[in-house]
Each structure stands twice: as structure tokens, then as C-alpha cells.
Amino acid sequence: MASMNKQMYLTTPIYYVNAVPHIGSAYCTLATDTLARFWRAKLGPEKVHFLTGTDENSQKTVEAAQKEGQAVGPYLDAMAARWRETFDTIGVAYDDFIRTTEKRHHHTVGVVLQKMYDRGDIYKGKYVGKYCVGCETFLKDSELDENGHCPAHKKAPKEIEEENYFFKLSAYQDKLLKFYEDNPAWVQPESRRNELLNFMKSGLEDLSISRENCEIGIPLPWDPSHKVYVWTEALINYVSAVYDTEKAHFWESVYHIVGKDITRFHCVIWPAMLMSADITLPKGVFAHGFFTVNGHKMSKSLGNVVDPLELAGKFGNDALRVGLLSSFEFGGDGDFSRDNFDQFCNAKLASGVGNLFNRVIVLVNKFLEGQKPEVFKMKKDYYAQFSHHMEHFQIKAAIDTMFEVVDKANERLNQTEVWKLAKTDLKAAEPIFAELLSYLEVIAKMAHVVLPESVEGMTRMLGDNTKVGEGEILFERV
Numbered sequence: 268m269a270s271m272n273k274q275m276y277l278t279t280p281i282y283y284v285n286a287v288p289h290i291g292s293a294y295c296t297l298a299t300d301t302l303a304r305f306w307r308a309k310l311g312p313e314k315v316h317f318l319t320g321t322d323e324n325s326q327k328t329v330e331a332a333q334k335e336g337q338a339v340g341p342y343l344d345a346m347a348a349r350w351r352e353t354f355d356t357i358g359v360a361y362d363d364f365i366r367t368t369e370k371r372h373h374h375t376v377g378v379v380l381q382k383m384y385d386r387g388d389i390y391k392g393k394y395v396g397k398y399c400v401g402c403e404t405f406l407k408d409s410e411l412d413e414n415g416h417c418p419a420h421k422k423a424p425k426e427i428e429e430e431n432y433f434f435k436l437s438a439y440q441d442k443l444l445k446f447y448e449d450n451p452a453w454v455q456p457e458s459r460r461n462e463l464l465n466f467m468k469s470g471l472e473d474l475s476i477s478r479e480n481c482e483i484g485i486p487l488p489w490d491p492s493h494k495v496y497v498w499t500e501a502l503i504n505y506v507s508a509v510y511d512t513e514k515a516h517f518w519e520s521v522y523h524i525v526g527k528d529i530t531r532f533h534c535v536i537w538p539a540m541l542m543s544a545d546i547t548l549p550k551g552v553f554a555h556g557f558f559t560v561n562g563h564k565m566s567k568s569l570g571n572v573v574d575p576l577e578l579a580g581k582f583g584n585d586a587l588r589v590g591l592l593s594s595f596e597f598g599g600d601g602d603f604s605r606d607n608f609d610q611f612c613n614a615k616l617a618s619g620v621g622n623l624f625n626r627v628i629v630l631v632n633k634f635l636e637g638q639k640p641e642v643f644k645m646k647k648d649y650y651a652q653f654s655h656h657m658e659h660f661q662i663k664a665a666i667d668t669m670f671e672v673v674d675k676a677n678e679r680l681n682q683t684e685v686w687k688l689a690k691t692d693l694k695a696a697e698p699i700f701a702e703l704l705s706y707l708e709v710i711a712k713m714a715h716v717v718l719p720e721s722v723e724g725m726t727r728m729l730g731d732n733t734k735v736g737e738g739e740i741l742f743e744r745v
């Protein structure tokens with residue numbers, strides 16, 4: 268049960284740097300950041316570790332650098348900096364940012380692979396197959412489209428015949444199935460778990476884990492003429508970030524947040540690698556869905572790739588965060604449209620939460636000279652409901668709980684017409700102000716997690732134990 272956690276280590280996938288961050292990568296990272304903020308509030312900041320980073324040893328990066336006419340090293344540095352700056356700008360408070368070109372990662376990859384090799388789980392063989400550089404993976408004929416192209420990248424995969432080292436993944440099939448049976452909530456949501464069970468039951472094949480003649484990558488410790496296949500080493504980043512450091516204790520509390528496109532890597536290959544290397548398995552993996560933009564898949568050729576920096580610049584980081592995270596269930600698929608986003612900013616943020624705070628604080632100043640009335644005891648524990656959702660990765664439901672309180676408070680304000688009542692019967696109006704302020708308090712508590720920038724204004728408005736502050740505009744209308 269997540270509620271029993273005493274510490275939390277949360278990870279995002281590490282991102283390929285051959286492209287700049289788009290709204291899909293921002294979505295995954297903001298979701299994980301929001302979970303990290305929730306757990307910091309619950310357990311204390313030192314009990315949470317949040318890792319993100321960049322996946323750099325990819326042939327795609329070499330090709331992208333060449334296209335730009337740059338040397339690979341400087342290209343990687345510039346692109347990794349760009350990813351990091353984007354996350355900083357949109358308000359992602361990671362504790363660590365790992366790059367797979369760092370020494371700490373190379374070292375850990377060597378240690379983990381050597382352990383797998385020493386156990387006898389890695390052997391040399393010949394690989395004949397079709398490789399898609401875009402996916403960085405081998406594709407089966409059955410996975411290609413009618414033109415023999417990779418369906419995601421619309422390109423013919425490269426025919427490859429070379430000596431590779433293989434990992435005996437097939438030997439782990441029964442152990443994995445047993446592990447899934449013993450840990451029914453290890454992969455969430457359930458639909459993803461079922462998909463993976465079917466995939467495993469259909470039979471696991473051994474996996475090529477090294478490449479010859481690769482321009483970039485980490486050499487195998489026992490045979491440096493081979494480089495570790497990019498996905499095999501990328502997964503190890505989660506260990507590299509804490510291995511052999513004072514953060515090592517976090518490993519036993521790690522949850523991976525990933526997109527649904529990369530669950531086979533995280534939920535089948537990764538646990539098998541960890542079993543082989545005798546490393547404790549993660550606590551769980553949560554796979555989120557994908558979103559389309561105005562009903563279409565995001566793609567450069569369609570010109571509909573949404574830039575998170577542009578949205579954050581126009582509407583603010585909090586609007587970007589809650590606008591994305593509340594547009595559909597975390598774990599499901601959904602759609603993003605600018606019209607809905609603008610409407611969300613106006614209705615939920617400016618007219619909803621922003622207006623509520625300003626109105627109540629202005630009224631308390633006007634009628635009670637800013638003095639806080641007796642505390643009101645709320646019947647329903649909204650924060651408990653919010654926590655319950657966050658503990659179960661239900662980010663949208665948690666955000667909806669905050670807006671439920673906003674709606675409730677706005678409804679009470681309008682129903683009681685406290686601004687009229689206060690003029691004729693201040694005694695009767697006082698408990699209503701107390702009730703409204705209690706709603707604001709609980710909204711602000713949730714806002715620490717989901718509206719981390721606006722919470723500063725909320726805190727100023729809520730003042731100290733005795734007096735409220737001045738009214739402020741939290742969100743401008745679009």
C-alpha cells in the first residue's frame with residue numbers, strides 16, 4: 268500500500284535529446300513532480316527523491332548532431348542543458364538530473380552487466396534482424412506496416428547481421444509471471460498489467476543487449492569491442508543515480524512513472540535484469556497514457572507539436588500543470604486542445620479559485636477589519652480525499668477534489684450572500700466568513716502540491732493566525 272510508504276523515490280523516463288521537450292515529455296515530468304510534491308508534504312522533503320534526466324547514448328543523437336553540423340559532445344551538452352532549463356522554467360523541482368553520458372552511470376552500467384554476465388545470463392550469438400533507429404529497437408516482421416516500414420517512424424528499418432551478446436530473458440519468464448502473481452498491483456493501471464501478462468505468456472525471447480560498430484555508447488566490461496545496447500543501459504540510470512551514494516537507501520522505495528509505450532522495457536526486461544543482477548525490484552511502475560492534440564497525434568510533419576515553454580510563458584506554470592494534469596485521467600489517454608485549455612484557465616483558475624480567494628479576503632477586510640473569526644470545523648475531510656487519490660496515482664481525481672472545494676466555497680458565498688448579510692447582521696455573518704476561510708485553508712494546502720507558484724499569493728492572503736492579508740489577483744483571465 269502506497270500509504271504505508273516511509274520514503275519515496277520517484278523517477279520519470281529519461282528523455283532522448285535529439286529533439287527538444289514537447290508537451291508529452293512535460294506531461295510525464297509534471298505528473299511525477301506533482302507526486303513528488305505530494306510525498307514531500309506528507310513525509311518531509313528529506314524523505315523524497317525525485318529523478319529525471321536525459322538518455323544520450325543513442326544513434327539518433329549522433330545523426331541529429333551530424334545534421335546540425337556539430338560534434339557529438341558539444342551537441343549533447345547543449346541539448347541536455349536545454350532539457351534541464353525547460354524543466355527548471357516550468358517549475359519542475361527534481362532532486363537529481365542524470366545524463367547517461369556521466370561517469371557515475373558508466374560505472375554502474377559496468378557493475379550491473381558484469382553481475383549478469385558472472386551469473387551466466389549473458390551469452391554471445393548472432394543477430395539477424397531489422398533495427399529501427401527511431402525506436403532504438405529491433406522490430407519483428409509482424410510489427411511492420413504494409414510497406415515494410417516502422418509504423419511509428421515511417422521508415423524502413425536497417426537490416427542488421429552481427430555478433431551480439433544476448434541476455435537470457437527467456438529463462439526469467441516463469442519467475443516474472445510468479446512475481447506478477449505475488450504482486451498484483453506492481454504494474455498500474457490494471458489494463459497495462461493484463462497486456463504485459465499476455466505478452467509474457469506468449470513466450471519471451473532472449474534479448475540482444477550489445478551492438479558492434481556503434482559510434483556512441485558504453486563498452487561492455489568484459490568485451491569493450493561491443494557497446495551496451497542503449498535501452499539496456501538507459502534502464503540502469505535509475506540505479507546509477509543512487510548506487511554507492513548516501514541516497515542508496517532510496518532504492519527500496521522506487522516507483523517508476525513511464526508512458527504506456529515503454530512498459531515492456533520497464534515491466535518485463537527491467538525486472539528480469541534486476542533479478543539477474545540480484546538487485547531488489549522496484550516497488551511499482553505506473554504507466555500513463557498518451558494525448559493527442561485536437562484529436563491528432565502530435566507530429567512535426569503535422570506542425571501541431573505543442574511547446575510547453577510557450578504555454579507556460581503565456582498562462583503561467585500552474586496553469587500548464589493543472590491544465591494538463593486535469594484534462595484526463597492519469598493512466599488513460601486523452602486529448603489536448605487550446606480551446607479547452609483557455610476555457611479551463613478562465614473558468615477554473617481565474618473565475619474559480621482566483622476570484623474566490625480575492626473576494627473572500629476583500630470581504631473579511633471590509634467587514635471584520637481583516638480579523639479572522641473563530642475557526643470553523645469542516646464536516647468533510649477534503650485533504651484526506653485528496654491524499655487518498657495522490658497515494659493511488661489518481662492525479663486528476665486529486666485536482667478535481669481541490670476544485671470541488673472551490674465550487675463548494677463559491678456556492679456558499681453566493682447562497683448566503685454574506686456581503687449583504689454582513690451589513691445588517693455582522694454576528695450572523697461571522698461564522699460564514701469562518702467557514703469560507705476554512706475552505707481557503709484547505710485549498711491552499713492542496714495548492715502546495717498542485718499550484719506551487721500561486722500558493723505564495725494564497726499564503727499572503729491567508730495571513731497569520733489572527734489577521735488576513737490583502738486581496739490579490741492570482742490568475743489573469745486569458
Ligand code: MSP
Pocket residue numbers: 279280281282283290291292294295322501502503504525526527528529556557558559565
Ligand atoms: N529514452 C526513452 C526512455 C528511457 S527510460 C529508461 C524514451 N524517451 S522519449 O523521449 O522518447 O520518451 C519519454 C517519455 O515521454 C515516454 O514515456 C513517452 O511516454 C513520453 N511521451 C512522449 N510523447 C507523449 C505524448 N504525446 N503523450 C504522453 N506522453 C508522451 O522513450
